[in-house]
Amino acid sequence: MIKNNSLAIIILLFFSFITFQITLSAQQNEGKYVIVLHGGAGGFSKDAPDSLKNVYFKSLEEALAIGKRLLENGGSSLDAVEKVINFLEDNPLFNAGKGSVFTSEGKHELDASIMFGKDLSTGAVAGVTIIKNPISLARLVMEKTEHVLFAGKGADELGLKLSVPVVHNSYFHTEEQYNNWLHSRLPKQPGETVGCVALDKYGNITAGTSTGGRQNKMPGRVGDSPLINAGTYADNKTCGVSATGIGELFIRYTVAYRISALMEFKGYSLKQACEEVMYKVLPEGAGGIIAIDKNGNYEMIFTTSAMFRGVATSDGIFKTEIWK
Numbered sequence: 520m521i522k523n524n525s526l527a528i529i530i531l532l533f534f535s536f537i538t539f540q541i542t543l544s545a546q547q548n549e550g551k552y553v554i555v556l557h558g559g560a561g562g563f564s565k566d567a568p569d570s571l572k573n574v575y576f577k578s579l580e581e582a583l584a585i586g587k588r589l590l591e592n593g594g595s596s597l598d599a600v601e602k603v604i605n606f607l608e609d610n611p612l613f614n615a616g617k618g619s620v621f622t623s624e625g626k627h628e629l630d631a632s633i634m635f636g637k638d639l640s641t642g643a644v645a646g647v648t649i650i651k652n653p654i655s656l657a658r659l660v661m662e663k664t665e666h667v668l669f670a671g672k673g674a675d676e677l678g679l680k681l682s683v684p685v686v687h688n689s690y691f692h693t694e695e696q697y698n699n700w701l702h703s704r705l706p707k708q709p710g711e712t713v714g715c716v717a718l719d720k721y722g723n724i725t726a727g728t729s730t731g732g733r734q735n736k737m738p739g740r741v742g743d744s745p746l747i748n749a750g751t752y753a754d755n756k757t758c759g760v761s762a763t764g765i766g767e768l769f770i771r772y773t774v775a776y777r778i779s780a781l782m783e784f785k786g787y788s789l790k791q792a793c794e795e796v797m798y799k800v801l802p803e804g805a806g807g808i809i810a811i812d813k814n815g816n817y818e819m820i821f822t823t824s825a826m827f828r829g830v831a832t833s834d835g836i837f838k839t840e841i842w843k
């Protein structure tokens with residue numbers, strides 16, 4: 520009897536402790552959450568037919584609602600970023616997953632990365648050809664391996680080994696991207712890469728980016744999106760960033776980490792750091808970034824004519840935009 524009572528007390532104490540910890544960590548961030556997403560920076564015309572604009576707006580809203588719902592219900596920023604990006608990868612409108620652009624050889628090579636700001640853990644894949652949702656494999660690289668970045672054949676094989684959904688390379692093909700590529704065979708303006716940054720109720724920031732890269736890229740070319748520090752970065756001490764644009768420039772200027780470093784070492788605000796990098800470091804037209812800092816401030820800046828984007832916060836903001 521005494522033994523049973525002690526056991527009951529221990530179980531009770533254990534659950535009280537867990538509840539206390541959960542409440543405490545939620546309070547650390549006062550239950551605040553923020554999520555921003557992008558669907559690429561580029562030259563989407565204001566004169567596009569309303570029906571087309573509406574399809575984009577509807578997709579951005581649906582993606583944002585997925586992330587908002589998760590964060591509102593106490594979900595982690597990691598889950599929110601992965602699920603939002605999964606939705607955009609499955610959506611043929613965007614240059615990530617299904618709907619990815621064509622390489623110069625008429626194939627698809629996909630890149631993605633994710634980073635968790637609590638402990639700087641991160642995972643990435645580059646040049647995958649059969650992975651349906653590259654962001655999910657990037658997350659598994661982070662959680663299930665001791666490495667950070669897998670590329671090409673090894674990355675595809677890791678996907679098979681970890682039993683993520685795989686598809687034939689032709690799954691990524693869409694008529695629209697095919698016709699674009701067929702007619703121009705040029706690197707078109709950057710655009711429609713997808714990314715998401717979230718701050719959850721526990722104060723953890725996650726950033727992720729997924730893309731088919733740049734149209735007509737040479738086989739094997741890797742852009743900024745799977746490169747931590749260039750296209751994606753997250754640190755709870757400073758901010759989380761996801762970039763879109765001409766990857767070569769974002770790699771050269773270490774864009775995502777540079778924003779965090781300006782905050783950490785120079786005391787810049789998120790806004791000052793993002794503006795410095797987008798307006799002073801990168802050339803005009805390079806692309807755009809979305810970012811959130813540890814206090815829930817957010818930025819969505821671009822130097823192209825448009826960037827598909829959206830933001831939702833615990834303060835009731837819920838909006839999607841395309842132009843300035």
Ligand code: ASP
Pocket residue numbers: 559560709710711712730731732733741742743744762763764765766767806
């Ligand atoms: N940054 C991507 C890349 O260079 C493309 C984009 O964002 O549109 O691969």
